[in-house]
Amino acid sequence: MTHPFLDLAPLSAARFAEIEDRVARLLDTRQDVVIMQGEALLPLEGAIRGTVGPGNTALNVITGPYGQTFGNWLRDCGATVIDLAVPFHTAVTAEQVREAFAEHPEIDFVSLVHAEAATGNTNPVAEIGEVVRERGAIFYLDAVASIGAEPVLPDAWGVDLCVIGAQKAMGGPAGVSAVSVSARAWARMAANAGAPRRSYLSLLDWKERWVDGGRKVLLHAPAQLEMLALEACVERIEAVGLDAVMGRHVAAAGAARAGAVALGGGLEPYVYDVREAAPVATTLRVPAGTVASELVARALEIDSSVPLAAGGGALAKEMIRVNHYGVDATRSAVGASLAALGAALAERGVSVDLEGARRVVEAG
Numbered sequence: 001m002t003h004p005f006l007d008l009a010p011l012s013a014a015r016f017a018e019i020e021d022r023v024a025r026l027l028d029t030r031q032d033v034v035i036m037q038g039e040a041l042l043p044l045e046g047a048i049r050g051t052v053g054p055g056n057t058a059l060n061v062i063t064g065p066y067g068q069t070f071g072n073w074l075r076d077c078g079a080t081v082i083d084l085a086v087p088f089h090t091a092v093t094a095e096q097v098r099e100a101f102a103e104h105p106e107i108d109f110v111s112l113v114h115a116e117a118a119t120g121n122t123n124p125v126a127e128i129g130e131v132v133r134e135r136g137a138i139f140y141l142d143a144v145a146s147i148g149a150e151p152v153l154p155d156a157w158g159v160d161l162c163v164i165g166a167q168k169a170m171g172g173p174a175g176v177s178a179v180s181v182s183a184r185a186w187a188r189m190a191a192n193a194g195a196p197r198r199s200y201l202s203l204l205d206w207k208e209r210w211v212d213g214g215r216k217v218l219l220h221a222p223a224q225l226e227m228l229a230l231e232a233c234v235e236r237i238e239a240v241g242l243d244a245v246m247g248r249h250v251a252a253a254g255a256a257r258a259g260a261v262a263l264g265g266g267l268e269p270y271v272y273d274v275r276e277a278a279p280v281a282t283t284l285r286v287p288a289g290t291v292a293s294e295l296v297a298r299a300l301e302i303d304s305s306v307p308l309a310a311g312g313g314a315l316a317k318e319m320i321r322v323n324h325y326g327v328d329a330t331r332s333a334v335g336a337s338l339a340a341l342g343a344a345l346a347e348r349g350v351s352v353d354l355e356g357a358r359r360v361v362e363a364g
């Protein structure tokens with residue numbers, strides 16, 4: 001008997017290239033798409049280290065924890081870093097980016113996170129892309145939490161380095177990820193003396209040995225199971241249509257937001273402006289005197305199947321995350337999450353409207 005995971009035929013270079021092409025179609029891009037053999041942090045770090053060095057000035061937009069990480073890598077590369085931080089419950093505006101360029105015309109690299117699952121906000125990438133393009137800077141985007149939940153269009157938006165992972169709204173594996181690279185970004189990397197070469201972090205290695213060679217020979221044995229899972233995940237999205245998948249996330253986010261308000265008990269959306277709320281996940285603020293991580297722990301005891309988490313780090317006290325993405329991008333997962341939270345609040349003597357929340361979530 002052959003084992004379904006273990007006794008697989010080798011993954012051919014042609015099949016690998018075909019999976020890259022399917023991911024490129026999902027992004028509606030004609031840029032080179034490289035699938036990297038690791039979690040999304042691999043292309044996120046590889047793209048920064050490949051493109052940025054001493055002499056560069058980077059505008060690092062911080063709307064959540066990932067922006068902070070990127071700033072550290074940028075400084076590590078020797079760049080001058082200008083941090084543009086906004087409160088985690090809002091989005092950055094194109095106007096703020098325009099002002100940063102006016103103040104620092106030497107900016108030649110912009111890093112931005114599209115949507116942050118960790119904070120529940122989403123940024124207006126199309127508008128920001130216009131500003132970045134006017135100024136001719138390289139535009140780097142973390143679209144890991146947005147792809148599958150809302151449109152991600154690197155070509156239309158002028159994104160030079162667009163990183164995605166399949167583990168959030170795509171409902172796929174976490175062990176491989178992809179980056180689309182514009183011709184301008186490749187040129188910057190080729191000219192960057194400090195860009196990783198002959199390294200697992202190196203995008204240039206993939207450019208020179210895979211892309212330029214007509215994608216005939218892989219650099220090393222691919223992560224076969226993860227590649228097959230990514231292929232299956234893209235196939236599943238293609239079968240129902242990307243719009244339908246995004247629609248499920250938008251509906252789940254709307255239900256979570258309205259349902260939490262209907263539930264009451266002092267819960268309120270963490271991101272106040274609905275236009276700045278990400279469809280991938282909804283974050284909630286807990287009432288004063290309640291510790292979010294304790295409330296979530298109790299809700300998970302009541303129903304361990306719900307996609308609830310407390311905020312990370314310092315946000316653990318005040319923030320609840322309803323991670324309604326992937327398989328959980330449904331009204332029923334949102335309804336069960338709010339029911340568990342409502343039950344945990346009721347136990348503490350807080351008055352909640354469980355029935356009202358249920359009706360709102362089902363009606364949309």
Ligand SMILES: *Cc1c(COP(=O)(O)O)cnc(C)c1O
Binds near residue numbers: 118
């Ligand atoms: C989830 C996520 C990633 C990937 O990180 P993991 O925590 O390893 O899943 C990267 N960037 C953003 C914005 C994310 O939300």
